[in-house]
Amino acid sequence: MDVQRLLIFREIARTRSIGGAARSLGWTQPAVSQHLRHLERQAGTPLVLRRPRGVQLTEAGQALLRHADAIAARMQAATEELEALVHLRAGTVRLAAFPSAGATVVPAAMSLLAQRHPHLDVRLREAEPPQALDLLAAGDVDVALTFGHAGERPAGTDEMVRMPIGEDPLRLVLPRSHPCAQPSDVPLHLRELAQDKWTGGCERCTDHLRQACESAGFTPDIRHGTDDYVLTQALIARGLAVGLLPQLALDAARDPGVAVRPAAGVRPRVLYLVHHREADQIPAVRSAVQAVADIAARAGHMAASPATAAGGAWDPGSA
Template identity: 45%
Template sequence: MLELRHLRVLREIARTGSYSAAARNLGYTQPAISQQMKALERCYGTPLVARAGRRIVFTEAGRELVRHAQAILSGVAAAEATLTAMANLQSGHVRLVSFPSASATMVPSAAATMRARHPGIRLSLTEAEPPESVRLVREGECDLALTFSYPGDADDGDDTADLVRVPLVSDSLVALLPGGHPLTDRTSVRLADLAGESWIAGCPRCQQHLVRVCEETGFTPDIAFSTDDNVAVQSLVAKGLGVAAAPALVLSSVRRTDLAVRPLSPTTHREIAIVAWPDHVRVPAVRATIDALREAVRSAQPPGPW
């Protein structure tokens, strides 16, 4: 069987033109070099070297093997250098998938941290809401997913039982009201007091949660508009077209001044977490990205008091 040590011997003989020089440079005895060459010749059933007086010359088969040995050993050296660089956080590529509001808040800070600390690491971003983001991790399209869930969510395709789940933050929902709304004089708003309002709903998962908590309160919300664009949600509310229940984290990146924000009662929230395969979490560049996202949570806390 062909081994890398055989190829290194072959390459050194070709470079020096001598068994004795090859043995000296590689730290072998000359008989050991001769035995390895004989083992190669037995393996392939053909002579690889021949003597021309005091010189060593390669046969046609020997020359062909030397040519391949150069390519193989160069490739191995390149792979070793790449893996060493990855282990030392000098190179690598981390593929992150995130839902939009996290892309606007946590991801920029985390990406800046990664660039400052590990400039050789490339961080790329894809946007997707759960459960699509979890599917991308499961299928190997992404290394990490920033995802969220609401208490009491039914399993709708993003079960993470066999994945690593790193909790990041509990993100409370707040009420968004048009600037002249009668409830803006209150320090907090009861969900039941919004029963007769038109609503602006978010992504499908957020809308499902909104309907559930409203029904638990005793009414079904009249959803006039649905959009997963948080700027659009705020604009629709500001124009008096409805009220909304928005994650507070969103307001740390964009907040219109012509609407009112109030805490909701009873309180409700979503849990934001990182999801990945266990093996990926052990990759140094992935671990560094998780650490950067944890730090980013602290810098992305929403403004307050409302």
């Protein structure tokens, strides 16, 4: 049955007259009568009995009215739910982020999003960029926060939008007792550490470390491999290695036993927000992307704030 005709019939039943339904709907009385006739032909039986002062529902009309009421209620519920989603009074956005961003950028962005849209449900999954993109392609998340090293071929497909939101500088991390530990604000060339033992990170980060060292004229002696930046710093603090860590990892957790120096000639990695091309039309996704981008902008290309340099919590508002 035609839903519009069911709703017209419901209005006839509510007003108890064809004329009343016409006035309520803003239609002409003949148009309402015609829709009623079509509906009765579909039903195969009269739905109303015409009376001098209006109409009376037949038993079939009363049965159909119950279904028409249910349909009207569901349509109203659908309208209200869609309005809530459009105006961000409800909705869910699923975000995947790599660990150091998940410990710094994302909580600040989630807090900002909660201030702007308190009823929006944001759900986080930790995943390195390749896994995050797989989750995005499979539809398991809506937005992926990823990174790319300088010279690396961008990941993703033509159906995805990759928006650069900032840079994450790479720092040389040394034991405080290391001869090159000072001065901390002067860039240090990788070749100065050619004789040291190294610790690598995730597979992509270790590959980038190896390439950067080879460009500096040596092959690094990589003794350890872990994507846990707390463990990496613990190894370095005890004099077991040196390493190349992103600033975000140091912002998330800084071991007091390490010294940090800028890495001369090493370009920062770029942070990207990735989502399906059509997803920016979804209010919840668009708002989440904006919140993460705003936090990245406040952080000043992810440079360490005075609080993080002193070992405090990462606060993008102070950057």
